[in-house]
Amino acid sequence: MLSDNLTLERGIAKAATALTDHGVISALARPNSLADEAYHSLLLQLDMNLWKVGEKLPTEKALGESLGVSRAVIREALARLRADGRIETVQGSGAFVSERSKLAAFRTDNANSDTDPLKQELEILELRQIVEAGAAELAAARRTESDLANIRSALEAMLESVATRSDGSAHDDAFHNAIAQASHNSQIAKFVEFLGAQFSNSRKATWDDIGYGVGIAAVGQSDHSAIYKAIESQDGARAKRLSHAHVQRAIDRVLLRMNDKKVESQ
Numbered sequence: 001m002l003s004d005n006l007t008l009e010r011g012i013a014k015a016a017t018a019l020t021d022h023g024v025i026s027a028l029a030r031p032n033s034l035a036d037e038a039y040h041s042l043l044l045q046l047d048m049n050l051w052k053v054g055e056k057l058p059t060e061k062a063l064g065e066s067l068g069v070s071r072a073v074i075r076e077a078l079a080r081l082r083a084d085g086r087i088e089t090v091q092g093s094g095a096f097v098s099e100r101s102k103l104a105a106f107r108t109d110n111a112n113s114d115t116d117p118l119k120q121e122l123e124i125l126e127l128r129q130i131v132e133a134g135a136a137e138l139a140a141a142r143r144t145e146s147d148l149a150n151i152r153s154a155l156e157a158m159l160e161s162v163a164t165r166s167d168g169s170a171h172d173d174a175f176h177n178a179i180a181q182a183s184h185n186s187q188i189a190k191f192v193e194f195l196g197a198q199f200s201n202s203r204k205a206t207w208d209d210i211g212y213g214v215g216i217a218a219v220g221q222s223d224h225s226a227i228y229k230a231i232e233s234q235d236g237a238r239a240k241r242l243s244h245a246h247v248q249r250a251i252d253r254v255l256l257r258m259n260d261k262k263v264e265s266q
Contacts, residue, residue, distance in 0.1 A: 034069050038077035041067060046086050046097065057087065057095045072170055076197055083194030118261065122254045128195055129247035132176060135192060137240035139182035140231045147182035148232055154178050155228050162221050165212050172203045175224055179231065179243075205253070219249065 042063070051057060060071045060078070067074070078095055081087045088098045139147065154175035161168025173196040180192035196203075206216050223246040230239035 034073045035076040035080075038063075038067050038069050038073050039080045042077055042081060043084075043086065046081070051097045053097050053099055055097050056093070057097070059094065075170075079193060079197035083190060083197050118254060118258045122251065122258070124195065125247055125251045125254060129244055129251065131188065131192060131195065132179070132247060133240045133244040135180045135183045135185075135188050136227060136231060136243040137236040138185060138188070139179045140234050140236040140239040142184045143182040143231055143234070147178070150178040151175060151182065151228055151231065155224055158221055158224060161207065162217055165217075167204075167207045168217070169203045169207045172206065172220075172224075173197075179227070182231065205250075216249075216253075220246070223249070 045051070057063070057078075058066075060074045063078075064071045064074045078087065078089075082089060082095070085098060087095045089095050139151075143151075154171050157171035158168045158175060160166075161171060177189070177193050177196060180189040183189065205211050206220050211217050223242065227239060227242045227246065230236075230242055
């Protein structure tokens with residue numbers, strides 16, 4: 001553990017020195033959140049070959065302690081790196097540096113964009129709507145008992161979050177990832193995970209004080225339960241329709257905010 005921390009700290013110091021000495025400070029390196037900061041820090045260290053191909057990364061705990069963030073933030077950053085093709089996760093063993101040739105070609109860089117944040121959020125939600133609705137339809141046709149158990153586990157964790165009015169966004173991500181996994185299409189599964197990791201903030205509004213106060217969390221959980229039941233009963237058309245409607249609620253909220261912003265600027 002100590003060795004992992006020292007190695008990581010040296011890597012961070014080396015990266016910071018390189019940025020300062022050579023002026024390599026771009027818009028891409030200016031994070032919008034703790035998860036962005038952790039992601040870009042780890043990405044930079046991978047680019048500088050702090051860890052070699054095939055080498056195991058330090059534990060989530062060690063990475064979190066070295067970067068001064070929670071394990072949840074590290075998990076989000078690692079998920080983004082995995083979606084980018086930079087690392088691979090081996091069940092029960094941890095994360096390892098993957099071959100650079102596996103680097104994902106598709107990127108949506110929310111840290112380096114001149115697009116209005118609300119418009120960008122709307123576009124991502126529209127993309128999520130198409131992909132997640134299709135994933136739910138396939139999941140209904142292909143799900144196994146193991147898949148159902150994984151979806152149900154995330155659903156029950158969200159129920160507990162609602163009961164305690166706590167942040168259930170990680171369980172929300174897990175729920176949608178489990179549905180994508182149940183589609184038994186590896187490309188869909190990776191893409192849904194990528195979207196969730198890149199734009200997890202799009203779910204957080206459901207789970208904050210305002211979300212609880214206006215009932216968004218309760219409605220969202222009702223949607224999730226209905227989607228699960230449709231997948232369980234193998235009703236693909238219903239699962240697709242419910243998933244589409246679920247994301248549409250979020251789209252409608254963004255459209256309302258965009259309209260309010262337009263009115264305020266007049």
